[in-house]
Amino acid sequence: MADASYSTTPLLSVEHLTMRFGGLVAIDNLSFDVERSAITALIGPNGAGKTTVFNCITGFYKPTSGRIVLRSDANATDQDLGRLTETGRRYKTSTQGGVYLLERMPDFEISSKAKVTRTFQNIRLFTGMTVLENLVVAQHNTLMKASGWTVLGLLGAKSFVAAEQRAVEKAKNWLERIDLVDRADDPAGDLPYGDQRRLEIARAMCTDPVLLCLDEPAAGLNPKESSDLNALLQQIRREDGTSILLIEHDMSVVMEISDHVVVLEYGRKIADSTPDRIQSDPAVIAAYLGVEDEEFEATESELDHS
Amino acid sequence: MAVTSRRDHAVTANAAKSGLSAAAKSGAFAALVILGLCFPIVAFRTRQDVSGSGGGLVLDERWATVAVLCAIGFFARFLWLALSDQRAQAGTWVSGHLISIPERYKKIAKYTGLALLLAYPFLMVAIAGPSGAIKWIDNFGIQILIYVMLGWGLNIVVGLAGLLDLGYVAFYAVGAYSSALLATYFGFSFWLCLPLAGIFAALWGILLGFPVLRLRGDYLAIVTLAFGEIIRLVLINWVDLTGGYAGISGIPRPTFFGLPFKFGPDGFAAALGIPFSPVHRLIFFFYLILGLAALTYFVTIRLRRLPIGRAWEALREDEIACRSLGVNTVSTKLTAFSIGAMFGGFAGAFFAARQGFISPESFVFMESAVILSIVVLGGMGSQVGVAVAAAAMIGGTEILRELGFLKAVFGSGFDPAQYRMLIFGLAMVAMMVLRPRGLISNREPSIILNERKSISGAHVKEGHG
Numbered sequence: 001m002a003d004a005s006y007s008t009t010p011l012l013s014v015e016h017l018t019m020r021f022g023g024l025v026a027i028d029n030l031s032f033d034v035e036r037s038a039i040t041a042l043i044g045p046n047g048a049g050k051t052t053v054f055n056c057i058t059g060f061y062k063p064t065s066g067r068i069v070l071r072s073d074a075n076a077t078d079q080d081l082g083r084l085t086e087t088g089r090r091y092k093t094s095t096q097g098g099v100y101l102l103e104r105m106p107d108f109e110i111s112s113k114a115k116v117t118r119t120f121q122n123i124r125l126f127t128g129m130t131v132l133e134n135l136v137v138a139q140h141n142t143l144m145k146a147s148g149w150t151v152l153g154l155l156g157a158k159s160f161v162a163a164e165q166r167a168v169e170k171a172k173n174w175l176e177r178i179d180l181v182d183r184a185d186d187p188a189g190d191l192p193y194g195d196q197r198r199l200e201i202a203r204a205m206c207t208d209p210v211l212l213c214l215d216e217p218a219a220g221l222n223p224k225e226s227s228d229l230n231a232l233l234q235q236i237r238r239e240d241g242t243s244i245l246l247i248e249h250d251m252s253v254v255m256e257i258s259d260h261v262v263v264l265e266y267g268r269k270i271a272d273s274t275p276d277r278i279q280s281d282p283a284v285i286a287a288y289l290g291v292e293d294e295e296f297e298a299t300e301s302e303l304d305h306s
Numbered sequence: 307m308a309v310t311s312r313r314d315h316a317v318t319a320n321a322a323k324s325g326l327s328a329a330a331k332s333g334a335f336a337a338l339v340i341l342g343l344c345f346p347i348v349a350f351r352t353r354q355d356v357s358g359s360g361g362g363l364v365l366d367e368r369w370a371t372v373a374v375l376c377a378i379g380f381f382a383r384f385l386w387l388a389l390s391d392q393r394a395q396a397g398t399w400v401s402g403h404l405i406s407i408p409e410r411y412k413k414i415a416k417y418t419g420l421a422l423l424l425a426y427p428f429l430m431v432a433i434a435g436p437s438g439a440i441k442w443i444d445n446f447g448i449q450i451l452i453y454v455m456l457g458w459g460l461n462i463v464v465g466l467a468g469l470l471d472l473g474y475v476a477f478y479a480v481g482a483y484s485s486a487l488l489a490t491y492f493g494f495s496f497w498l499c500l501p502l503a504g505i506f507a508a509l510w511g512i513l514l515g516f517p518v519l520r521l522r523g524d525y526l527a528i529v530t531l532a533f534g535e536i537i538r539l540v541l542i543n544w545v546d547l548t549g550g551y552a553g554i555s556g557i558p559r560p561t562f563f564g565l566p567f568k569f570g571p572d573g574f575a576a577a578l579g580i581p582f583s584p585v586h587r588l589i590f591f592f593y594l595i596l597g598l599a600a601l602t603y604f605v606t607i608r609l610r611r612l613p614i615g616r617a618w619e620a621l622r623e624d625e626i627a628c629r630s631l632g633v634n635t636v637s638t639k640l641t642a643f644s645i646g647a648m649f650g651g652f653a654g655a656f657f658a659a660r661q662g663f664i665s666p667e668s669f670v671f672m673e674s675a676v677i678l679s680i681v682v683l684g685g686m687g688s689q690v691g692v693a694v695a696a697a698a699m700i701g702g703t704e705i706l707r708e709l710g711f712l713k714a715v716f717g718s719g720f721d722p723a724q725y726r727m728l729i730f731g732l733a734m735v736a737m738m739v740l741r742p743r744g745l746i747s748n749r750e751p752s753i754i755l756n757e758r759k760s761i762s763g764a765h766v767k768e769g770h771g
Contacts, residue, residue, distance in 0.1 A: 058630060060629075107630065111632030126619070127623060127767065128623055128766030132753060137631065140632065144617075147613055154605070
């Protein structure tokens with residue numbers, strides 16, 4: 001079933017997204033899809049608007065216009081979507097998942113309900129809390145329910161103790177995967193940079209996301225750490241069935257692991273294809289490396305015709 | 307070899323010498339600063355001349371006092387630097403670390419402390435007699451415990467959730483007034499007023515929480531400050547309900563399971579067959595506030611280990627990250643405000659019952675400032691630190707009243723209680739220099755996988771507001 005839906009409905013569709021800050025147009029009528037169980041990379045020169053796209057998807061910005069749809073129900077049709085959009089509601093859940101209009105949802109609901117979680121370009125760990133605590137806070141909503149919104153937990157109910165035990169098990173499982181079990185009780189701020197990056201990804205994964213948005217996960221990593229990261233991300237896609245959308249400047253990461261690449265420049269999409277094709281795309285090369293004047297004319301006219 | 311070692315000696319000697327001369331220089335500078343400060347305020351004193359014919363002001367010069375103060379400044383600074391220099395050379399001085407106490411002694415100290423606290427009123431009665439003990443139980447025991455409880459309540463908001471609240475006294479006032487009004491207008495008993503006061507204060511906590519949800523740092527502090535003042539001004543001006551400045555008097559005293567603390571056949575003393583003494587009520591009040599404070603303590607300890615408590619601390623660490631992980635920051639902040647306010651309300655209800663009379667004078671901004679400084683001095687988020695800070699600050703100011711013997715030294719005009727704020731300020735400055743993150747700055751993790759390790763205060767954030 002998953003295979004059949006793969007080609008039909010994308011997991012996330014960004015449709016005609018525009019974001020203006022006063023007179024500045026950061027994103028201009030951007031549309032792209034993120035496929036199910038795939039790794040999609042969002043690349044582009046500095047200031048192209050990549051992080052703004054992330055902030056719109058995860059609810060930290062309210063887009064000026066456009067629609068951002070997350071379909072965790074693979075069978076949801078465009079008609080379903082149209083009907084939901086007309087009702088003015090934010091989401092509709094069914095047994096197979098749900099359809100979520102992310103541009104209407106507040107940031108914390110995008111994580112708790114639509115199951116889209118993100119990491120940050122400048123790592124945002126709870127530095128004064130232990131590594132384990134970081135991973136347990138990520139399971140806040142599950143635990144909150146188990147603690148009977150604090151009442152049962154205050155009384156020390158067995159069901160809560162069991163739920164907390166499960167949360168710790170899950171955290172431990174993730175610590176094993178990122179190889180940090182030994183440091184579980186150390187403050188997160190004590191970890192070396194590369195470990196902090198991995199911990200932030202593990203923390204995001206503890207919310208059981210369907211879509212994981214990573215903002216420059218390889219920034220500041222050495223080649224060894226970078227290849228470990230590749231392995232981790234591929235494992236997340238394969239074993240947890242979580243789709244990944246990532247912003248990245250490190251082309252070795254992008255080209256090696258992504259199934260699909262979207263290229264932004266000045267808030268507009270200039271290419272949207274597989275990594276191989278992107279590498280030879282003249283518009284992308286022009287955006288990254290710049291072009292000679294005569295070449296520029298040629299590329300420009302080529303772009304206009306395409 | 308010999309040459310190098312001799313050279314080493316020479317180097318150390320040189321270093322010591324330069325250390326001493328630097329200390330002397332720094333001492334001289336300190337003396338100069340003191341001279342500058344003393345020149346206008348100590349060196350001259352005006353005095354009304356009543357004996358002479360003119361009857362005008364006479365200018366007294368007190369250069370000797372100035373000289374003594376400057377000398378004290380010089381030697382204090384010089385010795386401090388010279389000694390710390392020596393200790394640094396000996397390698398024994400590690401700044402910021404206290405001597406680590408073995409676990410066993412810590413446990414012994416804990417249980418002795420607890421036993422002393424539980425036996426405190428009876429110890430006082432045994433030492434000072436029933437009438438002599440009143441002062442010690444009331445001014446020290448009960449007064450300190452009220453502030454311990456208020457400190458722990460505010461600690462939830464400031465220490466755990468990292469929301470700077472300068473108007474905490476408002477909830478104390480709401481608790482006191484709602485309890486007093488319910489008791490005097492409707493005749494509710496204390497035991498009914500107590501939970502109601504907590505609920506009312508919690509509701510006001512939510513009411514304050516809503517408008518300040520988006521504010522951080524300085525802005526949050528100013529709005530909470532204004533909130534505290536608004537509550538106080540309403541209490542002053544709504545004369546019909548609250549009696550304005552006159553306050554509310556005749557608040558019924560709580561009974562011991564229906565037995566009032568009064569002289570007569572149906573009183574507490576008569577029922578127990580012991581002679582009546584006013585100290586009985588105070589002993590009862592002591593255990594009552596001890597119980598309330600213990601409730602605050604255990605609930606807070608418990609909350610810290612629940613998801614809500616972890617969310618508070620996460621909110622203090624990084625609000626953006628909290629939101630990205632699906633934590634509803636609105637409800638998290640509101641619960642912090644309301645639960646903190648609730649304990650303030652309980653303390654207020656107790657305060658009203660203990661005094662029997664309340665007026666807006668008891669709920670001025672200074673109270674908020676004192677409670678906040680207790681939390682900051684204790685170490686934000688640390689329960690034990692807050693208790694120690696409350697005992698030191700409140701107990702310390704009370705102790706000053708007891709230092710009457712100092713009059714023998716400084717003359718009969720000397721009143722140590724007048725130096726309260728000066729000592730308070732000096733203590734604050736000393737704390738900020740020596741232990742900038744409070745008495746106990748380490749954070750205990752709320753959950754552990756393998757072994758318990760304290761988290762150094764250097765990693766723990768103070769929150770953005």
